[in-house]
Amino acid sequence: MSLDTLQRPSCATCQIRHRAVCARCDPNELERLEGMKIYRSYKAGETIMWRGEALVYVASVVEGVARLSKTMEDGRTQMVGLLLQSDFIGRPGRKNIEFDVIAATDVVLCCFAVKPFEAMIADTPHIAQRLVEMMLDELDSAREWMLLLGRKTAREKIATFLHMLIRRQHPELPEKDKRDLVLPLTREEIADYLGLTLETVSRQLNGMKKDGILSFSDRRRFDVTNMPALIAATGDDT
C-alpha cells in the first residue's frame, strides 16, 4: 500500500467541497477537519483496504475511481460499488472492512483517522446528517443495482452502466450525445460490476458500436453517438 502523503490543499478551494461528507460544514467545522486530514494516493491496481482488516481511517475520493468488491473462495468476484469523486469510503461505528477497496485508476484520497472522525460525528450534526444522506443514496443505488443484476439482460446492463457513468461524471445536458468519454474500468472489471463475463461485455460493447450507439477511438475512449438509443437500451422507465 502506498503511503505517499501529499500536501493538503485547503478545504475552501477543494474541488469536492460541496458534494463530499464535509458539504454542510461551516467554516469552524471545516477548520477542524483541515487539521485532521491527510492526503494519500494510490496507483491503479493497488489495494486500498482489505476485507477483514481493521478500519483505521475513513476517506473521501478526491480524484480517480476505486472499486468495492467481494471475492468468493473459488475466485468468482462481484463488484458491489464504484467509488467516484466525492464518494465516501468507510463505515463509522464498525470495526472491520467488509469489502475489498481497490484503486481502479490512480486515486487520491482525503483521509481521516477513525477515532477523531467518529468524535466529530458525535458532536457536529452537519457531518452526521450529510453522512446519513450519503448512506441513503448508497443504499438506493445498491438496490437499483440489485434490479440490474437480477433482472436485466446483458445489453441493458451495459447501457445502464454507461448511462450511470455519464450521469455521474457529466451531469450537465444528460440527454445530449457525448464526446471523449473514458471507461475507468477494464472489460473484466466491468464484467465483475455487471455480473457478466468479460467476453460478453466485449461483445455487447462492439454490438452497440455496430448499432451506431457508440464509437470507439481507443479501447477506453469513446463517444455516445445516439444518446436516446442508449437510454432506451437501459430498460428503465423514462
Next chain:
Amino acid sequence: MSLDTLQRPSCATCQIRHRAVCARCDPNELERLEGMKIYRSYKAGETIMWRGEALVYVASVVEGVARLSKTMEDGRTQMVGLLLQSDFIGRPGRKNIEFDVIAATDVVLCCFAVKPFEAMIADTPHIAQRLVEMMLDELDSAREWMLLLGRKTAREKIATFLHMLIRRQHPELPEKDKRDLVLPLTREEIADYLGLTLETVSRQLNGMKKDGILSFSDRRRFDVTNMPALIAATGDDT
C-alpha cells in the same frame, strides 16, 4: 390500504424493544415515542407503500414479513429487501418512496408520522445512532445480495436464502438441523428475490429434498435435515 388502528402495547413489554430503532432509547425517550406511535395491520398481499408516493410515516415491523421491490415497465420484478421483525421501513430525510413495500404475510407495523420522527432524530442521538447502525446493516446485506445475484448459481441462491432466513428467525444453534420452519414467501416471490424464475425455484427446492437436505410437510412448511450440507451449498466461506 388497511387503516386498522390497533391498541398500542406498551413499549416496555414490546417484543422488538431491543432490536428496533428504539433499541437504545432511555425511559424518557421511550415515553415520547409511546405518545407518537400508531399500530397498523395489513393482510398478506396488501401494498403498504407505493413507489413514488409521498412518505407520510416510517415504521418498524412488529410482526410478519414485508417485501421491498421494484418492477420494470414490462413486468420483470426484483425484490431488493425482505423486511422481518424489528426491521425499519422508511427513509427519514427523503420526500418519496423509492420502492414498493408489500405485505408478504399478515403484517403489524408500529408507525410514526415522519415530521415528529424527524424532529426526534434531530434531538435524540440514541435514535440517530441506532438508525445509522441499522442502515449500515442494510447496506451490507444489500451488497451481500449483489454477490448472490451476480455470481451465484441457482442452487447456491436457494441455499443462501434459506440459511439467511434461518439465521434471522432462529439465531440460536445456527449449525443444528431445524424443524417446523415456514417459508414466508411463495415460489414466485422467492424467485423475485433471487433473480430466478419460479420454475427454477421449485426444481431446486425439490432437488434439495431429493438430496436429503430438506423435507417438506407442506408447500410452505419444511425441516432442514442436513444443515451442514445446506451451509456448504451456499457457496460462502466458512
Next chain:
DNA sequence: CGCCGGTTTGACATACTTCAAGAGAAGTGG
C-alpha cells in the same frame, strides 16, 4: 523488436428460461 496484458472473435456447452400441461390446495357460492 518481441513480449505482455487487455481485448476481440469464433465455436461450442450449458444453466437457466420459456412454454405448456396438469395436479393439488384453497377458497367461493349455491
Next chain:
DNA sequence: CCACTTCTCTTGAAGTATGTCAAACCGGCG
C-alpha cells in the same frame, strides 16, 4: 357439502442468452 374457479406448485420438453474454452489480435513498453 359439493361443484367450480382460482391460485400455487410441479414436471417435462424445447429454446436461448450467456458462459466457457481457445486462438488470434493489438497497442504499449521495456
